[in-house]
Amino acid sequence: MSIIYDNKEKLFYLHTRKTSYVMCVLSEKYLLHLYYGKKIDDFINDYENYPVSGELPWTPIDIGEYGLSTNLLPMEYPCYGSADFRTPAFHAEYENGSAVTKLEYSGYEIFAGKKHLEGLPATYVETEDEADTLEITLCDNLTGLKVVLSYTVFSELDIIAKSVRVKNDGNEKINIKSVLSSTTYLFDNEFEFVHLEGSWARERNIQKKPLINGIMQVDSKRVASSHYHSPFLALARPYATENQGEVYGFSLVYSGNHIEQVDVNEVDVARINVGINPFGFNWLLNAEEEFQAPEVVLTYSDKGFGEMSRRYHKLYRTRLVRGKYRDLERPVLINNWEATYFDFNEEKILSIAKKAKSVGVELMVLDDGWFGKRNSDNCSLGDWVVDRNKLPDGIESLAKKVSDLGMNFGLWFEPEMISEDSDLYRNHPDWCIHIKGRNRTPARNQLVLDLSRDDVRDYLVESVSKVLKYAPISYVKWDMNRNITEIGSDKLPSERQQELPHRYILGVYNVLERITSAFPDVLFEGCSGGGGRFDAGMLYYYPQYWTSDNTDAIERLFIQYGTSMVMPSSSMGAHISTVPNHQVERTTPLKTRGHVAMAGQFGYELDLNTLTDDEIELVKEQIIQYKEIREVVHKGEMYRLRNPFEGRNTSWEFVYKDTVVLMYYTIFARCMLGKTRVKLLGLDENKYYVEKNTQKRYSGSYLMNMGICFCDNKDFESNLLIFKEE
Numbered sequence: 041m042s043i044i045y046d047n048k049e050k051l052f053y054l055h056t057r058k059t060s061y062v063m064c065v066l067s068e069k070y071l072l073h074l075y076y077g078k079k080i081d082d083f084i085n086d087y088e089n090y091p092v093s094g095e096l097p098w099t100p101i102d103i104g105e106y107g108l109s110t111n112l113l114p115m116e117y118p119c120y121g122s123a124d125f126r127t128p129a130f131h132a133e134y135e136n137g138s139a140v141t142k143l144e145y146s147g148y149e150i151f152a153g154k155k156h157l158e159g160l161p162a163t164y165v166e167t168e169d170e171a172d173t174l175e176i177t178l179c180d181n182l183t184g185l186k187v188v189l190s191y192t193v194f195s196e197l198d199i200i201a202k203s204v205r206v207k208n209d210g211n212e213k214i215n216i217k218s219v220l221s222s223t224t225y226l227f228d229n230e231f232e233f234v235h236l237e238g239s240w241a242r243e244r245n246i247q248k249k250p251l252i253n254g255i256m257q258v259d260s261k262r263v264a265s266s267h268y269h270s271p272f273l274a275l276a277r278p279y280a281t282e283n284q285g286e287v288y289g290f291s292l293v294y295s296g297n298h299i300e301q302v303d304v305n306e307v308d309v310a311r312i313n314v315g316i317n318p319f320g321f322n323w324l325l326n327a328e329e330e331f332q333a334p335e336v337v338l339t340y341s342d343k344g345f346g347e348m349s350r351r352y353h354k355l356y357r358t359r360l361v362r363g364k365y366r367d368l369e370r371p372v373l374i375n376n377w378e379a380t381y382f383d384f385n386e387e388k389i390l391s392i393a394k395k396a397k398s399v400g401v402e403l404m405v406l407d408d409g410w411f412g413k414r415n416s417d418n419c420s421l422g423d424w425v426v427d428r429n430k431l432p433d434g435i436e437s438l439a440k441k442v443s444d445l446g447m448n449f450g451l452w453f454e455p456e457m458i459s460e461d462s463d464l465y466r467n468h469p470d471w472c473i474h475i476k477g478r479n480r481t482p483a484r485n486q487l488v489l490d491l492s493r494d495d496v497r498d499y500l501v502e503s504v505s506k507v508l509k510y511a512p513i514s515y516v517k518w519d520m521n522r523n524i525t526e527i528g529s530d531k532l533p534s535e536r537q538q539e540l541p542h543r544y545i546l547g548v549y550n551v552l553e554r555i556t557s558a559f560p561d562v563l564f565e566g567c568s569g570g571g572g573r574f575d576a577g578m579l580y581y582y583p584q585y586w587t588s589d590n591t592d593a594i595e596r597l598f599i600q601y602g603t604s605m606v607m608p609s610s611s612m613g614a615h616i617s618t619v620p621n622h623q624v625e626r627t628t629p630l631k632t633r634g635h636v637a638m639a640g641q642f643g644y645e646l647d648l649n650t651l652t653d654d655e656i657e658l659v660k661e662q663i664i665q666y667k668e669i670r671e672v673v674h675k676g677e678m679y680r681l682r683n684p685f686e687g688r689n690t691s692w693e694f695v696y697k698d699t700v701v702l703m704y705y706t707i708f709a710r711c712m713l714g715k716t717r718v719k720l721l722g723l724d725e726n727k728y729y730v731e732k733n734t735q736k737r738y739s740g741s742y743l744m745n746m747g748i749c750f751c752d753n754k755d756f757e758s759n760l761l762i763f764k765e766e
């Protein structure tokens with residue numbers, strides 16, 4: 041069993057293959073966090089080891105029997121109102137106006153497997169022996185509040201998934217102001233705060249800053265996880281590299297307002313808080329009601345960032361993504377967006393599809409502009425009825441014609457949105473998120489549907505399903521192109537208005553659950569102006585996500601590298617677009633654009649009819665090559681070998697079964713700087729590998745220790761080598 045309770049010492053051990061997480065119950069009341077890190081078999085529960093030095097004479101001694109104070113103690117689920125003055129995980133107001141909570145240990149349960157999280161995405165098990173779960177219950181005796189802390193141990197994957205459920209077992213209302221999903225501690229402050237920051241078209245750049253004593257945090261208040269800060273945090277030793285050193289990862293499985301915070305106190309103890317952002321959050325919990333907070337996935341690696349990422353990749357690829365496309369190879373697609381934008385008709389789409397079919401593309405995706413009277417982004421969202429001016433015979437007929445070519449057909453939707461110039465808005469002006477009497481601020485000329493409302497959710501499910509039901513559609517791109525302002529709902533009572541940000545996300549999850557389960561054969565790809573909501577929560581519904589609206593191959597190296605900190609390559613939509621690139625006007629070779637896109641779910645985002653014959657020959661080769669390696673990229677272990685944020689080139693490698701795919705990209709050439717030696721990882725030292733093009737035979741030990749040399753003598757060049765194990 042990976043979970044042990046030592047009743048004598050009052051210690052809880054959560055063991056994975058290589059890590060341990062230890063808690064204790066002090067004085068039968070206080071649940072303390074004692075340790076998370078490399079595996080420890082026997083923990084000495086020694087008060088001398090608690091971080092209590094430096095207590096000041098005026099510190100409230102609220103654990104009187106030990107002369108201790110929660111002021112400095114590592115409370116596993118800290119709440120506001122005691123001598124612990126750091127940022128609490130839990131904060132609520134009670135009917136008497138008090139905002140003080142005292143949570144005391146009340147019991148535990150250990151069971152095999154893992155429970156579903158009601159209404160929320162979460163990692164799962166397929167059989168009970170894949171994981172064990174510990175639930176610890178804490179109670180506030182005065183108010184009847186019950187908090188259940190859940191820890192699922194995926195021992196083989198070295199992962200601990202935490203979540204929190206709150207129940208009101210009292211008679212009075214509880215107004216929850218903060219209910220974070222995880223608090224953990226590191227007992228010194230010599231770490232770097234590592235996070236993924238970005239913007240539209242520049243998503244998930246890796247940033248590292250040393251911890252300060254005080255608070256460091258990233259968050260989102262946009263009712264989407266956002267382009268700006270991913271719901272992810274790593275704490276890494278300053279010397280940690282890709283393959284060495286201690287790294288702790290915290291990945292929140294949630295798509296709304298989030299917070300990742302480190303609060304370092306006066307004795308250098310770092311409290312790490314992760315969960316729903318308390319800013320703009322409030323939840324009224326009546327007697328008997330429950331609230332489920334989302335899951336946080338933790339891992340500890342003493343082998344650097346690479347090992348941390350590979351653990352996330354494996355877990356998310358196999359036990360977060362669901363449905364038939366989890367394991368199936370995904371189609372090579374062509375999307376018309378950058379080829380036509382809104383300016384297309386059936387003839388144009390069919391000509392793109394025909395050419396694509398002739399080179400081996402498997403799926404034609406029709407992007408924005410097929411419905412209502414949408415010739416620009418200023419109208420029609422919500423009216424999911426085909427525009428007969430562009431497609432006179434309708435979507436069914438177009439989809440059928442594409443199917444007749446021998447390709448699958450996919451369609452773009454932006455279901456969560458409503459244009460003011462739409463029949464839906466004219467009929468239901470109250471269906472958008474708004475506050476009576478206040479201006480409704482448009483973004484990209486659109487407002488957001490109020491998905492906290494049942495009627496709106498039902499309309500959405502019905503209108504999207506209607507299109508999917510009557511046409512042979514095998515793929516949906518689900519877009520979402522704005523953040524939410526003037527947050528208010530006509531349907532919620534005043535005391536529940538602040539619940540809207542979370543209720544909106546629950547509404548999105550509800551709609552996605554209904555639509556994806558009604559159409560299990562459809563491949564769903566998420567999108568949010570590119571990667572504006574590319575988070576672990578979304579992977580539960582969509583196996584892949586449009587990584588960024590930036591399709592420039594060189595920009596994509598940074599974006600895909602940063603994204604791979606947490607997300608598997610199998611989840612990253614990556615397409616070849618035209619040059620000069622539409623976002624940065626850079627011209628890169630078609631070969632390089634191909635090699636970059638092949639590190640994700642591969643496709644094209646241009647009109648292949650505009651290419652020269654030579655280019656078309658290369659496209660054919662690209663598709664053959666991608667089909668040869670796609671299972672390796674989809675299911676293989678990814679090793680990042682050269683970091684684009686730190687040099688003039690980058691390289692990564694995928695290893696699956698007997699195949700190794702090595703990709704190398706030059707960003708900027710420099711004169712006379714010598715060759716770059718890339719040492720492979722994850723091979724068997726004692727085996728031999730043959731490189732496909734040259735048929736050269738290398739030992740695993742040679743490839744891993746001597747490596748392969750590449751020259752950075754031309755900007756934007758790339759190489760892709762395939763090795764087969766002998």
Ligand code: DGJ
Nearest residue numbers: 377407408567569570589
């Ligand atoms: C934003 C997406 O990221 C693009 O790929 C495209 O689908 C447009 N929306 C369409 O409006």
